[in-house]
Amino acid sequence: MTKHTQAYVAALSPTQRRIAQLGVVFVPIVTQITDILRVGSLAFYYAFKKPIRWREVLQQSFFIGNRSLAFVMIVLGFLGMILIFQSGFQAKRIVGDLQGMGALYLQLLFREFAPTVTALMLATRVGTGIAAEIGSMVVTEQVDALRMNNAEPIQYLVVPRLLASIVMTFVLSCVALCVAFGTGMFVANTVFEVNVATFYNTSLLEWGDLIIFSLKALAYGITIPIIASQAGLAAFGGSEGVGTATTMAVVNASLAVTILDFVLSGVGYIFFFS
Amino acid sequence: MIRIAEVYKYRGHECVINGVNLVIPQGTQVGLIGPGGAGKSLLMKICAGLVRPDSGSVLIDGTEVVGIGDVEMTSVRSKIGMLFQNYALFDFMTVEENIGFPLRQLGGRTEEEIRDEVNRLLLAVDLPNTQKLFPNELSGGMKKRVTFARAVIANPPILFYDDPTAGLDPVTSGKIFALLEERRARGGTTSIVVSHDILGMRDICDSFVLMDHGRIVFSGTREQIEASTRPFVGQFWRGEADD
Amino acid sequence: MQALSPSKLLSRFGAAFMAIALDVGGMAVLLYQILRCLVPPRLDGMETWRNLYKVGVKSAPIVVVTAMLTGAIMVIQSGALVAQFDAFGLLGWGAAFATLREVGPIMIGLMFSGRVGANNTAELGTMKVTDQIDALRALAIDPITYLLVPRFIAIVLMMFLLTIVGDLTALVGGAYTGQVLLGVSPSLFASSVIEYITLEDLFNGLFKAFTFGIAIAVVSSHYGMTTSGGAVGVGRSVNNSVVASAVLIFVLDYFITSILH
Numbered sequence: 001m002t003k004h005t006q007a008y009v010a011a012l013s014p015t016q017r018r019i020a021q022l023g024v025v026f027v028p029i030v031t032q033i034t035d036i037l038r039v040g041s042l043a044f045y046y047a048f049k050k051p052i053r054w055r056e057v058l059q060q061s062f063f064i065g066n067r068s069l070a071f072v073m074i075v076l077g078f079l080g081m082i083l084i085f086q087s088g089f090q091a092k093r094i095v096g097d098l099q100g101m102g103a104l105y106l107q108l109l110f111r112e113f114a115p116t117v118t119a120l121m122l123a124t125r126v127g128t129g130i131a132a133e134i135g136s137m138v139v140t141e142q143v144d145a146l147r148m149n150n151a152e153p154i155q156y157l158v159v160p161r162l163l164a165s166i167v168m169t170f171v172l173s174c175v176a177l178c179v180a181f182g183t184g185m186f187v188a189n190t191v192f193e194v195n196v197a198t199f200y201n202t203s204l205l206e207w208g209d210l211i212i213f214s215l216k217a218l219a220y221g222i223t224i225p226i227i228a229s230q231a232g233l234a235a236f237g238g239s240e241g242v243g244t245a246t247t248m249a250v251v252n253a254s255l256a257v258t259i260l261d262f263v264l265s266g267v268g269y270i271f272f273f274s
Numbered sequence: 275m276i277r278i279a280e281v282y283k284y285r286g287h288e289c290v291i292n293g294v295n296l297v298i299p300q301g302t303q304v305g306l307i308g309p310g311g312a313g314k315s316l317l318m319k320i321c322a323g324l325v326r327p328d329s330g331s332v333l334i335d336g337t338e339v340v341g342i343g344d345v346e347m348t349s350v351r352s353k354i355g356m357l358f359q360n361y362a363l364f365d366f367m368t369v370e371e372n373i374g375f376p377l378r379q380l381g382g383r384t385e386e387e388i389r390d391e392v393n394r395l396l397l398a399v400d401l402p403n404t405q406k407l408f409p410n411e412l413s414g415g416m417k418k419r420v421t422f423a424r425a426v427i428a429n430p431p432i433l434f435y436d437d438p439t440a441g442l443d444p445v446t447s448g449k450i451f452a453l454l455e456e457r458r459a460r461g462g463t464t465s466i467v468v469s470h471d472i473l474g475m476r477d478i479c480d481s482f483v484l485m486d487h488g489r490i491v492f493s494g495t496r497e498q499i500e501a502s503t504r505p506f507v508g509q510f511w512r513g514e515a516d517d
Numbered sequence: 518m519q520a521l522s523p524s525k526l527l528s529r530f531g532a533a534f535m536a537i538a539l540d541v542g543g544m545a546v547l548l549y550q551i552l553r554c555l556v557p558p559r560l561d562g563m564e565t566w567r568n569l570y571k572v573g574v575k576s577a578p579i580v581v582v583t584a585m586l587t588g589a590i591m592v593i594q595s596g597a598l599v600a601q602f603d604a605f606g607l608l609g610w611g612a613a614f615a616t617l618r619e620v621g622p623i624m625i626g627l628m629f630s631g632r633v634g635a636n637n638t639a640e641l642g643t644m645k646v647t648d649q650i651d652a653l654r655a656l657a658i659d660p661i662t663y664l665l666v667p668r669f670i671a672i673v674l675m676m677f678l679l680t681i682v683g684d685l686t687a688l689v690g691g692a693y694t695g696q697v698l699l700g701v702s703p704s705l706f707a708s709s710v711i712e713y714i715t716l717e718d719l720f721n722g723l724f725k726a727f728t729f730g731i732a733i734a735v736v737s738s739h740y741g742m743t744t745s746g747g748a749v750g751v752g753r754s755v756n757n758s759v760v761a762s763a764v765l766i767f768v769l770d771y772f773i774t775s776i777l778h
Contacts, residue, residue, distance in 0.1 A: 008287075071760055078767040085774050086619055094607075104598070112594050120627060124759040128635070132752020139748050141362035144324050145424075148356045149379045150348045239646050239748040243639025246755040250631040251579060258624075262586045265593045269698065365749075 032230075032252070039154060039230040040222075043162050046155040053160055060164035065171065068125045072172050073179050075121050079113065080180035084187040098192050102199035105184055110209040111268065114177035116261045119220035122169060123253035127228040130161055131249030134232025135242040143233070158229045162222065169221030173213070208272030212264065219260050227253045275300045276432070276464060281320060281330030283313075283488075291317060291327065292488035298466065303458045305479035306468045307510070312485040314468045315359060318434050321466070322356055323347050334432065352380060355430035359437040361417045363409040369396075369420055370405040376428045395423045399453060415446035422453055433457065433465040439474060447474055454478055472511060484510060540761070544739045550661050551669050551735070560666040568671035576632045577679065583628045584621070584683035588690030591615055596698055605701050609709030612691040617684055617714065617722040623770060625683040626729040629676050630762035634737035637668055638758040641741025642751040650742070660742075669734045676730030680723060725773055732765040 012020060084105065091098055134157055137143050143153045188194040231249035235241040276298040283291035291313050298304050306314045319325040321332055323339045332339050337350050355376070363372050373395060374388045383391075396402060399419040409417060418438060425433060435454065439447035451471075455478045457463060469475050475482075482499055484492040484507060492499065492507045499511055508514075554560060591612050599608050641664065644650050653660050688710065695701040740758035744750050 071764065074764055075767045078771045082619065082767070082771050082774055085771075085778070086615075089778060090614065108594065112590070121763060124627075124631065124763050125756070128752070128756040128759055132749070132756055136748045136752055137365075140360045140365075141358040142364055144319070145356070145358060145362040145364070147324060148322060148351055148354065149376050150351050151379055152344065238643075239751040240639075240643045242748040243636075243643050243751045243755060246752050247632070247635040247639055250635050250755075250759055251628075254628060254631050255579060255583065258583050258586045258590075262590050262593075265590050269593050269596055 035234065036227055036230045036252075039158065039233065040226045042154045043158045043226055043229070046152065046159050047162060049155070052163070053156070056160040057163045060160045061168050063129075064122075064126050064161075064164050064168040067129065068122060068168075068172060069175070071125055072118055072121050072176050076114070076117060076176040076180040077183045079117055080183035081187045083113070083180075084184040085191065088188065088192045092192070098188070098194050099198055100201075101188065101192075101194065102185070103201035103204040106181060106202060107204045107209060109177050109180055109184075110205065110213045112261075112265065114180060115173045115213055115216035115220065116257065118173045118176040119169065119216070119224065119257045119261075120254055122165075122172065122220070123224050123257055124250050126165065127224050127249045127253040128246045130225055130228035131232040131235075131246045132242060134158075134229055135235035135245035138233060138235045139238055139241050153233065154229075158225070161225045161229065165225040166218065166221040169224070170214070170217045173217040177213075206272065208268065212268040212272065215268075216261065216264050219264060220257055223256050223260060224253050227256055275333075275335060276321060276466075277331075277333040278317075278321065279331045279333075281317070281327045281332065283316065283320065283325070283327045290488050291320065294330075294485075294488075294490055296483060296490060296493070298464055300464055301462055302480040303454075303463075303465045303467065303478065305475045305482045306466055306485065307470070307472060307475070307482060308485035308491075309510070310470075313488040314485055315436050317485070318436055318466055318468055322354055322434055323350065352428070353430055354432045354434065355425035355428065356434045357418075357421050357425040357436060357438055359440055361409070361421050363417060363420060363424075365409050367408075368405065369401075369407050369409070369412070372409065372420060373423045373427055376424060380428060391427060392423075395427055399423050400449075415442055415449070418442065418446075418450055419453070422450065426457060431463055433463050435465065435467045435469075437468050437470070439469060439471050447471060451475070451478055472513065540739065543743065544735050547665070547739050547742070548731070548735045551666055551738075554662050554666045555670075559662050560670070561663050564663060565667035565670055568667045569675065572633050572668075572671040573675040573678065576629060576675070577682070579628055579632055580625055580679045580683050581686050583624055584687040585690035587620055587624045588612065588616060588687030588692075589694040591620060591687075592691045592694040593698060599699060599701075605699065606705060606709050607713075608695050608699065608701050609692070609706040610713035612695075612706075613688060613710040613714045614718060616687045616691070617718045618725075619722070619770070619774075621684045621687055622680055622722050622725040622729060623766060625680050626676070626726065626733070626766045627763060629672075629679065629729075630733050630737075630759055630766070633672055633675075634733045634762050635755050635759050637672070637734075637737040638741040638744075638755045639751060641738060642744035642754045645742060645744045646747055646750055665738050665742075668738060669731075672734035672737075673727065673730035676733065677723060677726050680726035684719070684722065721773075721777060724777075725770060728769050728773065729766050732769060733762050736761045736765060 009017060009020060084101070087105070088098060088101065091101055134143070137157070143157075146153050146156055185196060185199050188199050189196055228249040231245045231252065234248075235245040237244075276296075278294055278296040281291055281294045282289065294317060306318065308314055316325060320327050321334070321339070323332075323342075327340060330340065334350055335353065337346075339347065339350055342350075364375070367375070370389070370392050373392045377383055377388045377391065392405070396404065399422060401416060401419055401423075404412070404416070404420075409420070412420065422438070425435075438450050438454065442450065451474045454465075454467065458465065458478060467475060467479060476496060479496075481493065481495050483490055484499070486506070492502060492504065494502075499507060502508060592608065595608065595611055599605060599611075641650075644664075650660050650664075653663060692701075692703045692706040695706050696703055737758045740754045740761070744754040746753070
């Protein structure tokens with residue numbers, strides 16, 4: 001708060017002050033959401049407008065895919081083992097039969113874990129990466145230099161990252177699904193002695209699962225780069241500003257993924273699975 | 275010609291540009307001086323349309339830049355060259371690509387022509403054989419010269435220099451000021467130079483504007499400033515500590 | 518990309534391996550230095566208090582929101598199965614078991630790493646690249662006792678406490694969703710939790726939260742303290758920090774799960 005604001009707040013009545021304090025909480029949130037929507041709508045406007053820097057799109061796809069592949073594989077690999085470990089012991093205790101486990105696990109991977117956990121990991125890896133990159137361009141005035149040369153920063157920087165992210169999030173989600181299913185199968189086979197052929201069971205998969213999987217991957221792929229770019233473009237100050245931007249990117253992106261997951265899971269339940 | 279009228283800008287509740295009026299005639303070079311935090315760089319960014327003021331008007335060659343859209347701004351910006359304080363060199367481009375960027379954005383030139391122009395300018399700023407280097411391989415003085423080359427390559431009629439010698443040693447500063455002077459001597463460019471280096475600026479500007487706390491406190495030629503009896507003006511010009 | 522000769526590939530592998538070894542070693546040394554400062558406690562009281570507030574209170578809202586949504590999502594995902602087998606009485610057990618043992622600590626750990634870990638790295642990294650750490654040393658103040666130990670205590674303690682808060686809100690979110698979506702009354706949900714869930718489930722998850730807290734504190738401090746290269750370097754450090762934290766959370770979770778069984 002600046003000195004003037006402090007003086008202004010001090011002059012209010014207690015009731016007024018309580019109302020004003022609500023603003024302290026909500027105004028920054030609303031400002032940030034509007035700014036994210038602004039960046040998002042501009043990015044979509046420019047995504048359908050020529051010229052698109054296809055070389056840059058390819059390069060960004062390589063960066064996103066290459067930089068996150070090992071990370072996503074490690075995390076989802078361990079997740080697969082954890083999930084089968086936990087559910088295996090419980091299933092043995094309650095149901096006593098592990099034959100249906102593979103089919104259920106595959107369904108759950110499609111609907112929930114593969115796209116969402118991949119997106120959470122991309123929010124940390126790609127989200128912080130984009131925010132740091134664009135943020136340091138802002139604080140070193142490179143973004144101003146772009147604007148002075150009539151290169152719109154959102155068209156020049158955000159659109160290639162958006163297009164690359166949409167494709168690579170889907171690809172990485174597919175990779176994640178295979179890895180998590182593979183490690184889960186490994187644990188089921190070694191710890192619980194479930195036959196590989198029994199575990200690999202697609203009987204419970206429906207079109208709805210594939211649709212929800214694709215919808216989630218698409219939504220996350222769009223949201224993460226836009227939120228991260230907004231955080232980067234809003235950076236100010238020196239290295240401190242870049243630090244704040246990256247923190248903001250990972251928090252906002254993870255939160256957005258969780259909210260989208262909630263909404264899309266609800267939609268999926270109502271339309272396909274109930 | 276640049277005409278700034280009644281420009282105000284607030285940061286929170288603090289007034290950082292406080293009612294500035296200024297006219298810069300065609301073909302002159304104005305030195306914008308003042309203590310740190312006086313609002314010099316901010317005023318320059320307002321003129322370039324990079325920062326939107328809260329009120330007021332800025333006319334560049336008769337076009338109002340406050341509150342116009344990006345499309346109309348395109349034609350204004352292609353008239354302006356800008357040298358940024360923090361170099362603002364694109365770190366993912368080579369020196370050659372950085373300097374050629376404005377020409378490539380303007381369009382209408384072949385790659386061959388752009389390369390020739392870049393090579394000619396690199397010789398002029400005394401940086402031969404640096405075409406393929408990246409900005410992080412250059413020293414501070416070299417980066418400033420590359421930024422200068424990028425600002426002037428399209429021969430813009432208006433030039434903004436934001437602290438062109440910040441953080442440079444006196445010898446390198448001298449070289450940069452010599453480049454600015456050479457540009458001015460050609461005639462035809464209207465320019466603003468923001469700097470703390472009064473010694474270096476004395477001989478290369480047609481007039482000076484002294485700012486403090488977001489206001490213009492004095493403007494005039496070198497002779498007028500030196501003749502001024504106001505203590506703040508004299509102290510700042512001679513670099514004396516105030517007491 | 519140019520073609521890689523086998524020797525080049527090998528040297529790349531070696532370089533990557535050495536870099537990872539350097540980071541792991543650095544974190545181990547840092548953990549040792551911090552623990553040595555804890556017995557007997559040598560730390561800055563005011564700084565600890567300030568950090569407890571900053572870490573705990575500032576990240577409480579995001580933890581609550583995430584936990585609430587996570588609880589709801591779990592019930593949505595198990596909804597079809599519960600309805601199919603008519604196992605409404607098991608919904609509370611399933612949700613609570615998954616929340617307390619796995620989903621709670623992991624989701625809150627990931628959020629915590631994003632909110633607090635990233636912030637910690639950014640703060641320490643900025644101090645490092647602006648020479649503030651060296652300034653502390655020049656004033657004969659040990660950066661470990663002054664900066665790192667208070668942050669370590671704040672992060673580990675608050676991760677533990679916020680996991681308790683998060684577990685509870687996740688169950689509330691789950692119970693509410695169960696009522697709206699499946700018509701399972703909150704009392705049935707609660708009785709199912711009370712009947713089947715043991716204290717061991719809770720402690721198992723809280724132990725995980727405790728180790729995740731240590732991992733986040735050490736990883737984020739390590740990457741912060743080894744930052745170099747201005748604004749770009751700070752961004753890179755934050756990126757490395759959150760990625761390493763996320764990997765550690767899942768790896769630690771796996772080993773704890775398999776050892777405690």
